[in-house]
Amino acid sequence: MTMPINHEEWYQLANRVLPGAGLGGYSLAEEVRFVIKEGHGSKLYDTGGREYIDYVGGAGALILGHAFPSVVDAAVHQSSKGIHFFGTLNEECVLFAEELVEAIPCAEKIAYCTTGSEATFYSMRIARAFSGKDKILKLEGGYHGNHDYSCFSVSPTALSNYPVGQPDTSGMPSVLNETVLIGPYNNLEAIRAIVEANREDLAAIIVEPVQRIIFPDAGFLEGLRALCDEFEILLIFDEVVTGFRLAYGGAQEYFGILPDLAAYGKIIGGGGPVGCVAGKSDIMEQCNPINRGQDNYAYINGTLHGNPVGCAAGRATLAELRKPDFYENLHCHSQKIQSACQDVLDKKGVPARVIGNASLWQIVFMKDDPSDFSAFINADMAKSKEFDMLQMHEGLYVLPNVRRFVSGAHSDADLDQTVDALNRACDAL
Ligand SMILES: Cc1ncc(COP(=O)(O)O)c(C=O)c1O
Structure with a gap:
């Protein structure tokens, strides 16, 4: 076995030994897929040397961010x-x-x-x-x-x-x-x-x-x-x-x-x-x-x-x-991210909405806040998937049509970077 030396070789190896070169739930499109090298705080780094702001957060497990x-x-x-x-x-x-x-x-x-x-x-x-x-x-x-x-x-x-x-x-x-x-x-x-x-x-x-x-x-x-x-x-x-x-x-x-x-x-x-x-x-x-x-x-x-x-x-x-104000700070920062992202969508005229509360949020193409599953059946899920992919391309780690998690590691600098990335994703859309 030789150690893969770049992104493509990692994928070739994964393709050979894992069904769909995935872990089960997802196989990301070729233009955005990546292999994680390491994670620190709110950031992930891949084998191609790219950095991402991580809103997947280990599917919500990592409320303190990576490698706390x-x-x-x-x-x-x-x-x-x-x-x-x-x-x-x-x-x-x-x-x-x-x-x-x-x-x-x-x-x-x-x-x-x-x-x-x-x-x-x-x-x-x-x-x-x-x-x-x-x-x-x-x-x-x-x-x-x-x-x-x-x-x-x-x-x-x-x-x-x-x-x-x-x-x-x-x-x-x-x-x-x-x-x-x-x-x-x-x-x-x-x-x-x-x-x-x-x-x-x-x-x-x-x-x-x-x-x-x-x-x-x-x-x-x-x-x-x-x-x-x-x-x-x-x-x-x-x-x-x-x-x-x-x-x-x-x-x-x-x-x-x-x-x-x-x-x-x-x-x-x-x-x-x-x-x-x-x-x-x-x-x-x-x-x-x-x-x-x-x-x-x-x-x-x-x-x-x-x-x-x-x-x-x-x-x-x-x-x-258990430390004082942990949840208050987390929810407050998440709220800032959600409002800032909604502002970007509104300014760019993208008819999507940021939904969520506390440290959970998602961008969807639907008219009103959902109250049951029927809202998702009627929403434009193909569009939100495409939009999620564009955000990944711009350096946000989000999964297609999946809610996002904010962790205690997400900073104001991450928020600014997220806004920039979302602006670029809107332009691309
Ligand atoms: C609400 C809920 N229940 C159960 C599970 C399953 O947990 P696990 O993936 O650790 O088996 C998940 C996973 O995402 C979940 O979101």
Whole structure:
């Protein structure tokens, strides 16, 4: 094997050994694709020597930016003492579990896993074990990871025939269509009808409190909570993105609603392999290994669960997030970026809008702020994809039609550079 020496050679090698020279979700167009060499703060550097302002932020995991010094130190320090153990508790994972229980409003106990997908998968399994019921209601356009109970109606080409979902991938057993029900986000009336019709079999409703980039209408999350209480169904918040991003206490603190279970990933690992399910003790008791062999035991196990390096990185990350004004500064800077970008679009006469809130934002070609998935079906997604590509070309790392994340590392200088890049992208459009 010879080490590739330039951008093209890296691609030739990747093409030979990775399907589509990608990591699964995306294969970027030839004119913008790149191989990352390293990341520091808000910046990424590729093998061709180009610099990007990173608004992908490790899909939202890197709220402090790349290679944050105390996170790196914590990971290196723990690595020197052991990168991985299995099955038996380690110091880092116990200390981190205590921090997570203190931080997550609905948590009396947490169970570790490795990714956000596992966290939603396990939360559904725990809900089924607890309730003795099979069905899960998820909302159209909501993403809960890569497993077979999540890949329904995440990005359907037309609105679903509620509550029947559309599989997003081949390879899933068709029988699962019967156990995953689909309802519209921000529509309590339609969701109530589905719950009433399935009250005997419904274990839980799972929701992204902020669905992709769509914030909940006033009263929506409260309404879901009340509905779940009325029908004795568990409410699961997927906090994989919102957890420790909207606020230290995640969407639960930001919107003031307590779910029964919550799924976490991304930020809690500081970029490392940590996810968890959090919930009340009686529900979390389903996965107490002492119950193994009993009917209602929910099996949770994985080689990397409680990984000490990930937990150390997570602890160092949370220590930064607890510092005074972290979230206020983050949200304020994000707001500045969003307003400045909207100004550029308006001045250039580009009929797009910046949507978002807190540290999440996106540029879309739609008339009004979206309140459910139908807005995206009606939006000009081809145009926004083309525009996103042009922004990448101008040195912003964004992914096509994906929301962007602001981190604590984004500076005023990054904002100026972003405005310049967007101006050039508008001209090119
Ligand atoms: C809301 C939400 N849930 C779950 C997941 C899956 O997390 P992971 O990619 O770590 O498996 C994601 C990933 O983007 C997500 O955004």
